Amino acid sequence: MGNTKPTETPLNTASILIVEDEYILGCTIKDMVLALGYHVQDLTTSLTEASAAIAQQKPDLVLLDFQLGKEKGSDLANTVLNPEFIPFIYITSHTSGSQFEEAKKTKPYGFLSKPIQKQILYNAIEIALYKAENEDIKKEKQRSETLLSISEAIATVKNRKELFTLIFKKINNVLPFDDVGLVVLDEASKKWRDLAVSDEYRTTAFNKELTTLGLGQFMEKDALLDHALSNTDILSIEKILTKFQDNPMVPIMAKHGFKEVMVTPLKVGNKIIGTLSFNSLEGGRYAPTQFPLFEGIACQIALAVSNIMAKEEISRLNEALRLERDYLIEEVKTEHNFEEIIGNSALLREVFKNVEMVAGTDATVLVEGETGTGKELIARAIHNRSNRRHKPIIKVNCAALPKELIESELFGHEKGSFTGAFERRIGKFELAHNGSLFLDEIGEMPLDLQAKLLRAIQEKEIERLGGKEVINVDVRIIAATNRNLNEEVDTGNFRSDLYYRLNVFPIRVPALRERKEDIPLLATYFAQKYCRKFNTRFKGIKEKALQELLEYDWPGNVRELENLVEQACILNQGQALSWARELVAKAPKKTTPVHSHKPLEFDIAAIKKEQEALERNKLLSVLKKTNWRIRGDKGAAKLLNMKPTSLEYRIKKLGLR
Numbered sequence: 001m002g003n004t005k006p007t008e009t010p011l012n013t014a015s016i017l018i019v020e021d022e023y024i025l026g027c028t029i030k031d032m033v034l035a036l037g038y039h040v041q042d043l044t045t046s047l048t049e050a051s052a053a054i055a056q057q058k059p060d061l062v063l064l065d066f067q068l069g070k071e072k073g074s075d076l077a078n079t080v081l082n083p084e085f086i087p088f089i090y091i092t093s094h095t096s097g098s099q100f101e102e103a104k105k106t107k108p109y110g111f112l113s114k115p116i117q118k119q120i121l122y123n124a125i126e127i128a129l130y131k132a133e134n135e136d137i138k139k140e141k142q143r144s145e146t147l148l149s150i151s152e153a154i155a156t157v158k159n160r161k162e163l164f165t166l167i168f169k170k171i172n173n174v175l176p177f178d179d180v181g182l183v184v185l186d187e188a189s190k191k192w193r194d195l196a197v198s199d200e201y202r203t204t205a206f207n208k209e210l211t212t213l214g215l216g217q218f219m220e221k222d223a224l225l226d227h228a229l230s231n232t233d234i235l236s237i238e239k240i241l242t243k244f245q246d247n248p249m250v251p252i253m254a255k256h257g258f259k260e261v262m263v264t265p266l267k268v269g270n271k272i273i274g275t276l277s278f279n280s281l282e283g284g285r286y287a288p289t290q291f292p293l294f295e296g297i298a299c300q301i302a303l304a305v306s307n308i309m310a311k312e313e314i315s316r317l318n319e320a321l322r323l324e325r326d327y328l329i330e331e332v333k334t335e336h337n338f339e340e341i342i343g344n345s346a347l348l349r350e351v352f353k354n355v356e357m358v359a360g361t362d363a364t365v366l367v368e369g370e371t372g373t374g375k376e377l378i379a380r381a382i383h384n385r386s387n388r389r390h391k392p393i394i395k396v397n398c399a400a401l402p403k404e405l406i407e408s409e410l411f412g413h414e415k416g417s418f419t420g421a422f423e424r425r426i427g428k429f430e431l432a433h434n435g436s437l438f439l440d441e442i443g444e445m446p447l448d449l450q451a452k453l454l455r456a457i458q459e460k461e462i463e464r465l466g467g468k469e470v471i472n473v474d475v476r477i478i479a480a481t482n483r484n485l486n487e488e489v490d491t492g493n494f495r496s497d498l499y500y501r502l503n504v505f506p507i508r509v510p511a512l513r514e515r516k517e518d519i520p521l522l523a524t525y526f527a528q529k530y531c532r533k534f535n536t537r538f539k540g541i542k543e544k545a546l547q548e549l550l551e552y553d554w555p556g557n558v559r560e561l562e563n564l565v566e567q568a569c570i571l572n573q574g575q576a577l578s579w580a581r582e583l584v585a586k587a588p589k590k591t592t593p594v595h596s597h598k599p600l601e602f603d604i605a606a607i608k609k610e611q612e613a614l615e616r617n618k619l620l621s622v623l624k625k626t627n628w629r630i631r632g633d634k635g636a637a638k639l640l641n642m643k644p645t646s647l648e649y650r651i652k653k654l655g656l657r
Contacts, residue, residue, distance in 0.1 A: 014060035014129055017041045019050045019076070020091065021068040029063060032118050038125065047076045054080055061128055062088035066103055077106035083287040087132040089124055091116070150297060154304045160195060163304050171297055175290060177278035179206055183225065184266070184274035184305055187313060189472050191218040192225060206256040210249060217469045221633055222246050228275040232264040232295055234286045259283040264295050266302035276301055341377050342525045343518030347510040351378065358505045359385035366502045367480040369509030372559030375480040376440060378509055383436040388476055391435030394428045399441035407449055408465055417466020429462050429473045436476040442502065443483035443494060450495045457501055512554040512561065519549050526562050527577055530569035537574060545578040552583040616654045
């Protein structure tokens with residue numbers, strides 16, 4: 001006859017699904033397909049059976065009856081075959097012109113008219129498979145070209161703004177979306193953050209609402225995020241609302257009309273650094289066949305995000321170093337060390353003992369004493385002997401700053417947060433991260449700011465003025481006061497809860513009149529210091545002048561003594577020192593909390609007991625919040641950043657059960 005007969009098994013032994021409601025005809029077609037050497041995946045008689053068979057195993061080709069009783073094969077083509085990019089051939093009989101036009105719109109790979117001849121069936125199958133194979137090659141080539149183009153564009157990206165511009169203008173043309181989510185782990189806070197949720201990059205009313213509510217900036221890990229970190233998937237909003245209702249963003253997505261989300265992990269090598277999601281206002285926009293392209297795009301974006309985050313972290317560290325350097329330059333004039341605390345009296349030796357005892361801990365210290373006694377020297381000595389000595393001790397003088405500026409000084413502010421805030425400012429808490437914060441004259445702090453200070457100390461987190469993100473800080477607090485804070489609490493000028501939080505380990509610095517045996521040492525030290533400075537010879541202190549020092553009551557303490565000696569050194573004409581003013585003994589003006597002349601005594605056991613009480617209260621608070629759940633993403637161990645076994649040990653140790 002001249003026609004090639006399919007007497008041999010074809011090289012392409014494809015898997016074929018037959019969908020035919022006439023069972024006898026279906027069996028006939030099945031026998032012919034098997035005789036031609038192909039594999040028959042299944043013979044189904046309805047769209048429901050066909051959908052189930054495709055869900056179980058994707059066939060290489062579908063022979064689809066156009067009219068299945070009251071059902072139409074075109075419905076299966078539109079809902080399953082085309083989204084899954086499965087080639088199919090219609091089996092038709094008595095098809096009208098309008099039905100034929102309807103069938104063409106579903107883009108079949110061919111038509112077979114009943115009754116079906118074996119040779120024609122073979123030719124139709126081979127043509128369809130050849131066409132599908134070439135389309136796959138074409139799609140793979142297009143995908144490679146697309147990824148190469150995106151890769152070249154991403155290679156030029158320098159910052160977040162450029163990255164999001166590329167995503168919205170270039171990638172959106174390849175895989176359409178109406179909104180994007182780019183969740184990464186923030187290394188500084190160790191929390192998850194959606195980089196797309198910010199004033200600068202928001203693109204929809206949905207993102208605007210997330211920004212207003214502060215969602216997405218720092219988020220807790222939940223079931224939806226867990227799923228996205230380990231799967232490439234397409235999720236309908238209905239499924240998300242049912243399965244991942246704990247995520248606070250989901251109800252807002254539903255409210256703004258999103259229908260579908262496609263998610264995939266962001267990986268750099270074997271490390272997962274976050275997730276990428278494309279959010280669509282249309283349903284049925286995404287299909288599993290798009291996963292290779294989506295994952296390829298995510299791989300490119302992950303590299304860009306990793307580089308950008310690294311640059312931002314370097315920039316942040318450089319800024320912190322610059323601020324630290326500037327601060328240390330400002331402080332260099334007042335730099336002191338332990339050796340500059342001059343004296344050998346019993347009271348001062350007790351102070352030294354307490355400094356050595358508490359320095360190695362992270363306990364909060366309250367340094368009490370009159371003005372001019374050297375409280376700042378004690379604070380610096382504590383810091384210099386602590387594990388934080390390689391980081392700076394940052395000083396805030398609560399009495400020297402106007403009330404309106406103390407909050408900004410402590411916590412920082414964002415650009416535009418108030419009149420005159422022309423740029424972002426880092427606060428002293430951030431600057432002291434991993435170091436010590438010295439709050440001088442803490443008794444002068446306004447009441448309304450004391451609550452914010454207490455929260456920062458207890459929770460170890462702050463918010464800049466005008467900011468929305470929570471910043472974790474690890475700071476050792478050393479406070480100083482010349483007031484009697486206990487009395488200030490009684491009169492309502494100081495919060496009792498803040499006082500008890502600061503008064504973990506009090507150190508009282510004695511007044512100079514209480515340690516007069518140290519006065520000759522101090523006077524000689526200051527005299528030698530200023531004679532060197534003014535390039536004059538030191539010839540000692542006159543006996544009468546020294547006696548005057550011992551008889552004077554020193555209301556200004558060490559600071560007054562230093563100023564007096566400096567003045568004498570300036571006026572010295574190569575003679576032994578005497579004083580430019582008469583030192584008249586008088587009763588001191590009581591401005592300090594003189595609790596007792598007896599040296600304060602502390603022991604490590606007492607400190608540990610107080611620390612255990614603080615730890616116990618903190619653990620109880622978190623355990624109550626988690627309903628005593630210890631393990632899991634919503635357990636207390638996760639919130640406390642502890643191993644569950646360690647937490648269980650502490651619970652048992654502190655007798656919480």
